[in-house]
Amino acid sequence: MADPDMSSQSGGHDVELFVETPDYDLICTICQGVLRCPVRAACHHIFCKKCILQWLKRCRQQTCPCCRKPVNQSLIFVMFKLSKVIGRLKIKCKNKIRGCPHTLALSEQYCHSMSCLFELIPCPYQGCRAQLLRRDLDAHARHCEHWSQPCHMGCGTVLSHRTQAKHNCYRQLRHEYEARQKNHRAIAAALQRKMRRMQSTMADMKRQIGLICESLEVMDELEEVEEEDLGETSGSFSSSTSSS
Helix, strand or coil: CCCHHHHCCCCCECHHHECCCCCHHHECCCCCCECCCEEECCCCCEEEHHHHHHHHHHCCCCECCCCCCECCHHHCEECHHHHHHHHCCEEECCCHHHCCCCEEEHHHHHHHHCCCCCCEEECCCCCCCCEEEHHHHHHHHCCCCCCEEECCCCCCCEEEHHHHCCCCHHHHHHHHHHHHHHHHHHHHHHHHHHHHHHHHHHHHHHHHHHHHHHHHHHHHHHHHHHHHHHHHHHHHHHHHHHHC
16 A cells, blocks of 8 residues: 555656556555656565655565665666656647647657747846747747847847837948948058058168168278288388399
8 A cells, every 4th residue: 555645646648648547557555656767676576666765764674665674775767768668758849738739659748848939938028027838939929028039130239129229220230330440441441551661771771781782892891902012012012122
């Protein structure tokens, strides 16, 4: 006999969710729901993992709720194949009460809820506390006073319903473009002035190098003339000495 307190804390899937009534063997004896993450104890009884762990935590003697045999937590094994079998069972969408007609495999429940048009979701705009169906989100956005989004033209302005009608993206983009053009022209002019100064400096350096080269050539010529004069002087002195 299952503990009534434990039955109220269901770890399994609601039986009413399934299209066809599940087999009795797939029902957890603790929560009376369809097994979720089924595990098998050493006594071969099967429970939802959450249910049996909660049961053992609250039960002083840590025994099986069906046969009262001792249960060792280290000897509880997950039944992966059974979990896959349960995952293939057909269920009704949890939003059927709101009008969703779809049936799907239990394993697809999460993916379906992420796109179900009848899923109840909060308004995504900060400050709005409305709860609405996903299918009504676009209609709600058209009059939500908290609606805001960046300009679709890419100017970066965040618009509300109040400012959207007044926003002229073309004019704003044109002003920004003209300001950037002006800045680019100023930078180009500054670079041109710097280039002209560098060219003038290089020309001055070339002239100075040319003058230095000319000075060196003149000095070389003077040295050659002095060497020739010295040679002639020494030759005439030798002649006079030999004649005497």
